[in-house]
Amino acid sequence: MDPSTVIAKRIARELKSGMLVNLGIGIPTLVAGFEPPDVQVFFHSENGLIGTGAIPAEGMAHPTLTDAGGRPVTALPGASTFDSAISFGFMRGGHVDVTVLGGLQVDQQGHLANWMIPGKMVPGMGGAMDLATGAKRVIVAMQHMAKGQPKIVNTCTLPITSARRVDCVVTELALIRFASGNAVLAEIAPGVSVDEVMAATEAELVVSDDLCEMQL
Amino acid sequence: MKTVPLADAVAMIPDGARIVVGGFLSVGTPDRLMDELVRQRKRDLTLIANDTARPGVGVGKLVDAKCVRHVIVSHIGTNPETQRQMMAHEVTVELVPQGTLIERIRAGGYGLGGVLTPTGVGTLVEQGKQKIEVEGTTYLLETALKADFALVHAFLADYQGNLAYALTARNYNPVVAMAAETVIATADHIVPVGVIAPDHVVTPAPLVDYIVANG
Numbered sequence: 001m002d003p004s005t006v007i008a009k010r011i012a013r014e015l016k017s018g019m020l021v022n023l024g025i026g027i028p029t030l031v032a033g034f035e036p037p038d039v040q041v042f043f044h045s046e047n048g049l050i051g052t053g054a055i056p057a058e059g060m061a062h063p064t065l066t067d068a069g070g071r072p073v074t075a076l077p078g079a080s081t082f083d084s085a086i087s088f089g090f091m092r093g094g095h096v097d098v099t100v101l102g103g104l105q106v107d108q109q110g111h112l113a114n115w116m117i118p119g120k121m122v123p124g125m126g127g128a129m130d131l132a133t134g135a136k137r138v139i140v141a142m143q144h145m146a147k148g149q150p151k152i153v154n155t156c157t158l159p160i161t162s163a164r165r166v167d168c169v170v171t172e173l174a175l176i177r178f179a180s181g182n183a184v185l186a187e188i189a190p191g192v193s194v195d196e197v198m199a200a201t202e203a204e205l206v207v208s209d210d211l212c213e214m215q216l
Numbered sequence: 217m218k219t220v221p222l223a224d225a226v227a228m229i230p231d232g233a234r235i236v237v238g239g240f241l242s243v244g245t246p247d248r249l250m251d252e253l254v255r256q257r258k259r260d261l262t263l264i265a266n267d268t269a270r271p272g273v274g275v276g277k278l279v280d281a282k283c284v285r286h287v288i289v290s291h292i293g294t295n296p297e298t299q300r301q302m303m304a305h306e307v308t309v310e311l312v313p314q315g316t317l318i319e320r321i322r323a324g325g326y327g328l329g330g331v332l333t334p335t336g337v338g339t340l341v342e343q344g345k346q347k348i349e350v351e352g353t354t355y356l357l358e359t360a361l362k363a364d365f366a367l368v369h370a371f372l373a374d375y376q377g378n379l380a381y382a383l384t385a386r387n388y389n390p391v392v393a394m395a396a397e398t399v400i401a402t403a404d405h406i407v408p409v410g411v412i413a414p415d416h417v418v419t420p421a422p423l424v425d426y427i428v429a430n431g
Contacts, residue, residue, distance in 0.1 A: 045384070046314065047240040047241075047243070047384045047387055048240075048384050048386055048387050049383070049384050062383070063243065063385075064243060064244065064371070064382040064383040064384055064385035065383045065384055066240075066241070066243050066384050068240075069241070070240070070241030070242065070243060070294075075383070081383050081384060081386055082386065083318075083386050083387060083388070083389070083390045083391055083418075084240070084266070084314070084318040084387045084388050084391060085318045085319065085322050085391050087318075087387075088314060088315030088318055088319070089315075091315060092315055092333065092334070092335060122292075122299075122311075123291060123292060123293025123294075124267075124289065124290055124291035124292050124293055124311040125290065125291070125311065125313050125314075125341075126267075126290050126291040126293075126313075126314050127290070127313070127314040127315065128313075129313040129315075129316075129335045129336055129339065129341065130313055130314060130315035130316070130335045133334050133335045133336075133337075134315075134334070134335070159339060159340050160338065160339055161339065162335070162337075162338070162339065163337050163338025163339065164334075
């Protein structure tokens with residue numbers, strides 16, 4: 001299983017029927033593909049849609065039915081559309097149950113950096129800061145390392161996205177929770193050892209008493 | 217409300233004007249107005265919009281044609297030309313979190329001085345802004361935004377200027393229609409009064425100054 005699939009499958013298990021869920025761009029988008037068959041959530045697109053469905057069949061796309069990346073999508077039965085003020089009210093107002101966001105770095109306390117690399121990449125934060133600040137639960141989906149460097153660090157060296165701390169990070173190696181203010185290693189992926197996770201992580205990890213293998 | 221030809225609508229917009237434009241990655245952007253702004257070679261505009269779309273698309277056309285001097289947007293990552301002009305100091309860019317941007321525009325249209333938002337507290341976004349604590353939570357004071365012209369695209373406009381929108385092409389449009397001195401709208405279909413039922417009107421007619429004639 002490739003790293004993105006491990007991450008997306010694990011996060012999909014967090015989805016429960018009736019939840020309002022916003023998926024970011026990249027690995028987070030893949031989570032929708034692993035929604036368990038007995039679970040039905042509402043997917044929220046920041047451009048003003050709840051009930052976002054799959055990519056339309058050939059010839060069925062409509063130019064005014066798109067996702068947050070501007071790509072054609074379908075709308076599921078019960079879908080609704082609304083303006084951008086309402087859409088971001090959903091995020092800041094705590095009406096979005098779970099958001100899954102990509103990450104460049106997460107620090108020991110659970111601060112996320114995912115919107116810029118000074119001098120290199122300044123695309124603008126779009127909706128990332130509102131999601132990271134306002135969603136009820138923030139899950140970060142990212143690979144454990146980038147170019148051989150740990151992404152789970154003592155202190156973010158990149159500008160952070162929000163002062164609010166994320167709830168957990170899921171990588172292809174581990175699930176790490178931040179609820180207690182520490183970085184707690186709660187789950188390890190099948191075939192991965194605690195030592196391997198520690199070696200790939202700069203932040204100090206507390207190994208949970210209930211450490212278990214990630215169910216995929 | 218008056219119905220005007222496309223060229224006359226755009227001729228009202230002077231060089232240096234501040235425009236706020238509906239659309240999200242060009243979906244719901246009044247494309248004919250963008251093309252006409254380019255054709256009339258407008259210069260030094262300040263553009264307020266969600267993003268700068270992509271080169272050759274939506275408000276991206278204004279960037280390509282160097283109509284714009286300053287942009288206030290949440291995202292330029294899809295438009296390398298905006299980034300190039302920013303690096304070359306041809307355009308200045310103010311990046312605003314999307315939820316803050318839409319609320320600043322809403323505040324402008326609703327007669328508010330600004331809004332208090334938790335978004336951006338503790339990040340680079342808070343630089344130079346007043347922080348206000350309310351009942352134990354820290355917020356940033358984000359000031360209202362208004363424009364000289366709002367450029368709006370609707371699915372339906374009736375003969376009096378009531379507007380209704382289609383699916384995700386609604387986005388910024390109803391909000392920007394409140395936030396400018398002069399509101400110019402295009403519509404896919406211009407229909408008799410009554411076709412849009414009162415409950416289905418999203419932007420009421422008195423807000424709309426000009427409907428651009430179709431055809």
